[in-house]
Amino acid sequence: MGFINPSPPPVEPATFVRLPLRERVRILSTHWADDGFGTPRVLHVVYVLKMLGLYFGVGIWIASATSGIAFTDVGSWYDNIVVYQKLAVWLMLLEVIGLGGAFGPLCGHFRPMVGNIRYWIRPGTIRMAPWGRRVPFTGGDERTWFDVALYVGVLASLVYPLAAQAEPVPSQFLPAGTGAQELVPPQYFVPILVLMPLMGLRDKVVFLAARSEQYLPIMLFSALFGTIASTADFVDLVVVFKVVICVVWIGAGVSKLGAHFENVIPPMVSNSPAMPGRWIKRLHYRDAPHDLRPSRVAWFMAHVGGTAVEIIVPVTLLLTTDATVALVGALVMLAFHLFITSTFPLAVPLKWNVFFGFIAIVLWVGFDPGTYNIWSFSEPWLLVPVFALLTFGPILGNLRPDLVSFLPSMRQYAGNWASAVWAMKPGVEERLNELPGVENQIDQLQRMLPTPYERDDADLTLQKTIAWRAMHSQGRGLFSLLYTHLDDIETRTVREGELMCTTILGFNFGDGHLHDARLIAAVQKRLGLEPGDLVVMWVESQPIHRRTQEYQVIDAALGVVERGTWNVADCVAQQPWLPDGPVPVQATWTAEGYVRRRTLGVAPEQLDGSSV
Incomplete structure (x- = not known):
């Protein structure tokens, strides 16, 4: 890869986009092994400068401006607990705005590079209520002015403790050998402890984007244990x-x-x-x-x-x-x-x-x-309830991953993710621009600065992410479903579910729960697609005590049409491009009247005959 330009494509883009899907996955996965995403190094420099300058430079400056910490005294950053508190709040604020983990091209935001706030401060965009059918006043999938006001309230509640002047801990309450300490007054954390859970009930995307499972416990314990007597x-x-x-x-x-x-x-x-x-x-x-x-x-x-x-x-x-x-x-x-x-x-x-x-x-x-x-x-x-609170999400999430996001389950970048790939008939990707606030990534790349991408080059770039998915265990299962269900796969646009999610919701961080059947239903409600126009292969994380993963086949117009399982061992034994054919999948339920379409070039004995 170069400093300004991405690494050259392994095949001429105009030729590449006309190759069979399996060959495209093979080319890009082997290319990824040597060059990764091929991002220009200037983008890495941008990320590093943002991390050191915006994240920590500004964060520690805020801590020093509202406490006795000396910004120019690096040693003072490490021995005053108020720095820990202020940085946690600052980083949570950046996440909610969209300047944190989901920023930029490495998360599918090409132009502009910020998602989150552009979606969540706009009425009419799609929101995802976690328990809309069970919790009163949270149903629906459209962002209202109330949701916008609540989001603005979340932003203000994070600014509140950041701007608060830290209070010194009386020296008589500090153990011998501990230097002068300051703390954010406990009451300054109360607004975010109230508003963020309310925001989560209306839209779990904002709650998860804030990395609440990481930062809310810090604020909760700052409020509960922060009165020093x-x-x-x-x-x-x-x-x-x-x-x-x-x-x-x-x-x-x-x-x-x-x-x-x-x-x-x-x-x-x-x-x-x-x-x-x-x-x-x-x-x-x-x-x-x-x-x-x-x-x-x-x-x-x-x-x-x-x-x-x-x-x-x-x-x-x-x-x-x-x-x-x-x-x-x-x-x-x-x-x-x-x-x-x-x-x-x-x-x-x-x-x-x-x-x-x-x-x-x-x-x-x-x-x-x-x-x-x-x-x-x-x-x-007291450590018993502390541990119980902190371990509840990981324990439940590993036993019942369908009930808990992989973020509170503490499965960050562990490879055991709920995931999806989208297969769209021609024209469907362009129709995503009809959704409020959405511009598909092909169009974003064609507006990239300083050098706009050509259409085929943009397509090849996006397909790197499906090759990346295929290099992971669940990707082999998802592509097996594509090959066993769709006989027109070579005419379809195949996209990584995370990229689709970040385009439609403004954020994604590897959690397939954000782009499950409920999101597909919200898209269908607005676009009115025909059966077969958009087919999504979706899989849940593997429970810690089982050897299988549960999948769903979702047709936007029909809903979930098949459920089943595959063995993880079968997936990890295969190459990303599945040269030996699809891994075995076992259908456990099929919607009445639904019949799989036989895949061209795949022998019938490779398919699950019960559903063919």
Whole structure:
């Protein structure tokens, strides 16, 4: 890849778009192994400058302007808990606006590069109520002026604690050896603790985009434990903050158990501009470009460098009282997050990773674990509800992923995602522009600056994401469904569900629950498509105790027409382009009258005969 221009396409775009789908997936997945998304390096520079300048430069400046922290004294950033509070609020505000993880081309926002606020401050755009049929006054899928006012209220409620002047903790309430401390007054967190859940009931997209599962607990415990009337109170507050971050780490580590995560590592490393040569990228594949299954190196990176680190080190940090052990553990987690940041994963959760690495230093180096540890918690029984609250989402989400978003389930970038691919007849993609606030990404790319894309080049660029999906375990199952259900697949436009979601809702972060049958129904309500115009293959995350994933075939005009399962082991054994044909799928329910269309070029014995 170049500094200004993306990496050259592996095939002339005009030729590429006329190739069979399986061949396109093969070409782009093998190309991804060497070049990733092929993003110009100038965009990586933009992301880095934004991360260091907007996220942390401005964030710490805000903390210093509203407290006794000296902006020019880097040492003071690490030993005052108010920095932790202010940064959490600031980063949540940026996420809600759209300047956080879902910003820019690596999340499908090409021009303009900001989604979120442009959609959520506009009446008439689509919203997604999580329990619209059960919670009064939350039904419907259209954003109203009330929703806009509530969203503006959420923004104001985040500015409120940011602008609040921090109050010093009386020195007599600080343990010996602890420097001067300040805290945001507890009452300043109450508005966001009220308004964000209300916003979530009206539109779960805003709630999840805010990374509420990460930041709301910090604000909740700041409100509950932030009144300091004794030394024990301040120790308890810091310890609870340590518990919060450790539960996030351990939950993420547990989610990486299984076969999915080792398939995440190779395409993630291939996308890294920090890798010094293609040979390092190819080490993560068995025999690139011929065999793109993960190698032993990828397995080691996934389950030793990933799973083990995210479980063992946080458990150690949570239990240790030794400053040296804490220092080593904090540095390991800092390095862990910096490595993830260097790969520029799609959806670009850069600032979250740097924030957690930074906070590891704050909590375990800035606050001596000999004093601030769970063994010194003043009321040990209170840790039970704290742990119960923090682990409820991960436990339920791993057992019943259909009930919980992968974000509260703490499965960030674990590869075990609810996912989808869209297959549209000619003209349907263009009709998406009829939706309020929506411009399809082909049109966005053709308006890119400084160099607009040609139509075929834009199409090839978007198809890189379906190849990326095929490199992951669930992608092989989704493409198997395409081949076994649609005999006209070569005439259709196939798009990654995440890109469609971020186009229609303004945000997506890998959570297929945002673009499930309910979103397809909302699109159908507005476009009135004919049966077969838009067919979506959708799959739920794998429960931790099962070996299968449950899928749905959704026709926009007909609703869900088939449900079934596939074995994860069958998916991970295949190449992204499925040269041996579709993986076996087992239909468990078929809508009355629905018949699969036989795929051209696929032998009947490769299909599930019960539904053919």
